[in-house]
Ligand SMILES: Nc1ncnc2c1ncn2[C@@H]1O[C@H](COP(=O)(O)OP(=O)(O)OP(=O)(O)O)[C@@H](O)[C@H]1O
């Protein structure tokens with residue numbers, strides 16, 4: 001059995017009930033007090049007025065006074081008892097009404113903590129409690145979405161890892177059975193799968209850091225022109241090998257920008273790399289850098305395969321690929337643009353993608369603010 005004082009301290013319902021009771025008691029005491037104080041004088045006045053009819057019998061007047069007071073006391077007592085009972089009943093009901101939704105929220109939050117993310121509370125009132133229940137439900141909604149994203153992520157990662165692992169296993173089995181001959185090309189293919197796995201793990205690590213907002217940034221005053229030129233130099237050979245022409249167009253007097261050069265290089269490599277990857281031989285890629293107002297605008301256009309309009313809004317989502325076939329032997333895992341978006345936004349810039357449709361080429365661009 002709980003100590004009564006502790007029970008009152010820990011129960012909102014008891015506290016509410018007690019506070020109602022105190023208000024009622026004060027009301028009743030004041031009422032009874034007022035009746036007690038006023039009654040003798042009032043009765044005296046009335047008896048004096050009645051004296052003309054009663055004659056001057058002092059015994060009768062005294063009798064009348066005592067009986068009057070008794071009657072008033074009787075009525076007051078009954079009224080006090082009845083009103084106390086009614087008030088207790090009403091305050092029990094009201095405190096129950098207030099406490100019930102709070103209890104429901106408590107129960108729901110326990111269930112959510114236990115993993116039942118679809119639990120909600122029903123909002124009945126339009127007062128602060130209703131608003132609290134509303135924001136509680138919103139929070140539950142967010143938690144549910146986060147949980148869904150987490151589950152999807154695990155599913156996606158497992159899927160991505162499965163393909164190269166299956167390929168490796170098939171090849172190892174074929175080697176063991178003698179179906180496949182141990183030639184350098186075989187090991188080269190296997191090595192490619194291992195490299196793919198390694199890159200995927202690195203990308204995932206980077207992605208999780210980016211999504212947690214923990215990507216380390218080391219900004220410094222950087223020459224945008226030099227940065228673009230170095231990326232272009234780095235990829236020139238790959239463009240040449242595939243037979244895709246790369247055109248660079250930028251002003252010679254570009255202002256310096258305060259960015260992490262390694263990260264912006266990564267964004268440019270991702271976007272230019274995509275342009276190269278998704279543009280067939282004989283195609284063209286243009287990169288331009290311009291100052292527009294108080295920002296630098298980088299744009300990469302290609303004459304490649306383009307992006308269908310229904311895929312365009314999802315292109316920056318992680319693991320999103322237009323070509324969803326998991327059997328593809330080349331191609332990435334759909335993380336590059338997600339990381340790029342995080343990097344650009346961490347620098348206070350914006351990134352976008354445009355395409356008129358399949359076969360019509362694509363345009364990827366991003367801005368970086370100039371801080372003067
Ligand atoms: N220039 C482009 N032309 C056509 N489609 C593109 C282009 N750039 C990106 N895409 C589409 O967007 C998807 C996502 O690009 P993203 O760079 O994020 O992933 P990825 O290239 O598949 O893999 P990785 O993580 O290795 O970069 C690509 O799979 C491709 O379908």
Ligand SMILES: [Mg+2]
Nearest residue numbers: 274332336337
């Ligand atoms: Mg890519």
